[in-house]
Amino acid sequence: MRPVTSKLPQTGTTIFTVMSALAAEVGAINLSQGFPDYDCSPHLVHLVNEAMKNGHNQYAPMAGVMQLREQIAYKTEKLYGAKYNPETEITITAGGTQAIFTAISAVIHPNDEVIIFEPAYDCYAPAIKLMGGVVKSLELEPPNYRIAWDMVKRLISNRTKMIILNSPHNPTATILHKEDIDKLSAIVKDQDILILSDEVYEHLIYDGETHHSMARYPELQKRSLIVASFGKLCHATGWKIGYCLAPDWLTQEFRKIHQFIVFSVNTPMQYAIAEYIKNEDVYLDLPQVFQQKRDHFRNGIEQTRFKLLPCHGSYFQSVTYSDITDEKDAEFTIRLAKEFGVASIPTSAFYNKGIDNHILRFCFAKRQETLDNAVDRLMRV
Ligand code: GLN
Numbered sequence: 001m002r003p004v005t006s007k008l009p010q011t012g013t014t015i016f017t018v019m020s021a022l023a024a025e026v027g028a029i030n031l032s033q034g035f036p037d038y039d040c041s042p043h044l045v046h047l048v049n050e051a052m053k054n055g056h057n058q059y060a061p062m063a064g065v066m067q068l069r070e071q072i073a074y075k076t077e078k079l080y081g082a083k084y085n086p087e088t089e090i091t092i093t094a095g096g097t098q099a100i101f102t103a104i105s106a107v108i109h110p111n112d113e114v115i116i117f118e119p120a121y122d123c124y125a126p127a128i129k130l131m132g133g134v135v136k137s138l139e140l141e142p143p144n145y146r147i148a149w150d151m152v153k154r155l156i157s158n159r160t161k162m163i164i165l166n167s168p169h170n171p172t173a174t175i176l177h178k179e180d181i182d183k184l185s186a187i188v189k190d191q192d193i194l195i196l197s198d199e200v201y202e203h204l205i206y207d208g209e210t211h212h213s214m215a216r217y218p219e220l221q222k223r224s225l226i227v228a229s230f231g232k233l234c235h236a237t238g239w240k241i242g243y244c245l246a247p248d249w250l251t252q253e254f255r256k257i258h259q260f261i262v263f264s265v266n267t268p269m270q271y272a273i274a275e276y277i278k279n280e281d282v283y284l285d286l287p288q289v290f291q292q293k294r295d296h297f298r299n300g301i302e303q304t305r306f307k308l309l310p311c312h313g314s315y316f317q318s319v320t321y322s323d324i325t326d327e328k329d330a331e332f333t334i335r336l337a338k339e340f341g342v343a344s345i346p347t348s349a350f351y352n353k354g355i356d357n358h359i360l361r362f363c364f365a366k367r368q369e370t371l372d373n374a375v376d377r378l379m380r381v
Contacts (some may be wrong), residue, residue, distance in 0.1 A: 008126050015122065015349040022334065023343035029374045031362040032333075032343040034170070034315040038367050040236040041282070047272035056267045062259050064092025064243070065270035071277050072228075072243055078280075082215035088248040091255055092270060094262045095240035096200040096229040101127045102261060103196050103225040103244060104162075106253040108133040112161035117147060119350030121170050121198065133161070135352070142320075142357050143309045145172045149183035156187065162194045167212065168201035168313025171350055171361040175205060175312045176212045185219045194250070195220060200229035200242065203286040205313040206294060215245065222247055225254065230273050232315070233283050235365075239269050290315070290364075293371065297364040300375030306360075315365040318347065322358045324381060329356050336360070340381055342374050 012018075019032035030037075063069070069086035076084055084090050093099035100123055108114060110132030116124050118137045125135045136155050140147065152163070163184070167176040188195070197214040205211050214224040226245040231237035246254055276282060294311055301308055306319035325332060329346035337343040344360040364371060 007130055011126055015345055019333070019337070019343050019345055022337050026338050026341070028337040028341045028343040029370060029377065030343045031364070031366065031374055032337075032345050034363045034365060035231075035237040036235045036365045037370050038235070040234050041276070044234060044236070044272055044276045047275050048268050051268035051271035054271075056271050058267065060092070060264040060267040060270055062264050063255060064090070064265060065267065065274060068092060068270045068274035069243075071274050072245075075277065075280075075283070076215055076245060079211075080213045080215035082213075082221055082245075084215075084245050085248065089246060089251050091244045091246075091251060091258055092265050093227075093242045093244055093258065094265050095231060096198065096227050096242040097123050098240075098258075098262060099225075099227040099242050099244040100124065100196065100198060102254055102257045103227065103246075104128055104133070105131055106257045107194055107225075107250070108161060111159060113157060113159040114162045114164060115152060115155050115160060116164045117145075117166075118352065118355075119145075119171055119347050120164070121166055122350060124164050125352060134159070136160070137352055139351065139355065140172070142172075142318075142359060145169070145174045147176075147180055147183075149180070149187065152184075153187055156191070156193070160191075160193055162196055163188070164196045164198065165214070166198040168205055170198075170201065170314055171316055171345065171347055172309070172318060173311040173314045173316050175209055178210075178212065181212050181217055181220070185217060188223065189219060193223065195224040197224050197226045199226055200232055201314040202228060203233055203283045204290050204315060205287055206291040207312065209312055211313075225250055233286070234273060234276065239266075241265055241269055241273065293364045293366070293368075296368060297362070297371045297375070300371060301378065304375065304378045305381060306378060309359065315363045317362050317364050318359050319362065320357070320359050321381075326358070329358055329360060330354075332358075333360055336381070341377050 016033040023030035069090040073086045104127040108131040113134045114128045115136045118139045214220040229242040309318040311317050333346040347359040348354045348356040
């Protein structure tokens with residue numbers, strides 16, 4: 001047979017899969033891919049069991065189990081003051097990544113331009129390219145990775161269809177501030193520019209900071225597809241359940257694609273999560289739980305030769321290792337896993353041009369014992 005022409009000739013296997021596999025192979029503590037190494041709530045598992053025993057084992061409605069959509073509407077209004085109609089504006093997805101892919105494929109046509117900020121989570125650019133869209137990336141500078149909005153303004157053309165935002169940010173752990181929101185609002189006002197807002201770490205925000213969801217700001221909300229994740233909320237990334245909030249006209253287009261990618265998402269988990277999040281503490285307590293892990297890990301890293309970058313949210317702590325070696329991050333991360341037994345993610349993986357600032361990303365969504373063992377190993381570097 002003749003080989004197929006690759007649709008993504010420059011794309012390899014995602015760095016998360018590569019590094020988790022390496023960690024398993026060499027027996028390294030896996031602080032690379034972002035997932036907890038402790039279990040989700042036994043009560044939540046019990047609720048899934050109950051849903052299964054109660055016969056919720058067939059297809060869920062295409063847009064998701066209504067009880068769950070209603071709980072999401074309640075939570076979104078309570079936290080961000082925005083009303084979303086569960087019938088027409090909330091769709092349950094098979095995780096954040098599927099929601100992001102679906103959102104991009106629903107609205108991006110060939111030659112449409114999409115602005116992304118690099119380092120960028122790795123699933124944005126391939127989805128844009130697959131739709132024939134053009135990626136316009138703006139590179140942000142460590143350590144603070146603030147968005148220079150005057151540069152964004154310059155990137156905008158009459159082809160700009162979408163801006164992709166991600167706060168709290170993966171991999172840099174930065175967050176959007178009110179000034180960012182004001183500048184963004186001024187830029188998109190009176191323009192036909194959509195926003196895809198990746199808010200999967202909405203509940204993982206520290207030091208009493210506010211999560212500036214697009215849902216809080218009517219000018220932004222009306223043009224936004226907002227993606228959220230129950231994997232993070234429930235400490236169950238393997239369940240692959242998330243959702244997309246969008247005004248009805250956008251949700252209509254979103255669902256046209258969603259129905260043919262996954263049709264619907266597994267039913268018993270949806271019933272269980274709908275029940276679980278009736279207790280608001282399960283998400284309101286998350287900042288405190290993760291801030292404690294962040295602080296513990298940062299205190300540990302301070303005893304090593306790695307230098308901390310700021311961390312305002314997400315599962316991740318970035319560090320520079322410029323004082324240790326001038327190896328490339330993609331090489332050093334492998335050596336760190338093999339020789340010292342700690343797996344991380346090289347930040348260059350999040351740049352189209354592979355920009356290397358000698359920064360690694362560690363995931364601290366781990367048991368204290370795991371973090372302590374990792375720090376012990378990093379102290380030897
Ligand atoms: N979001 C996770 C991370 O950044 C990875 C998820 C995945 O592997 N697709 O580590």
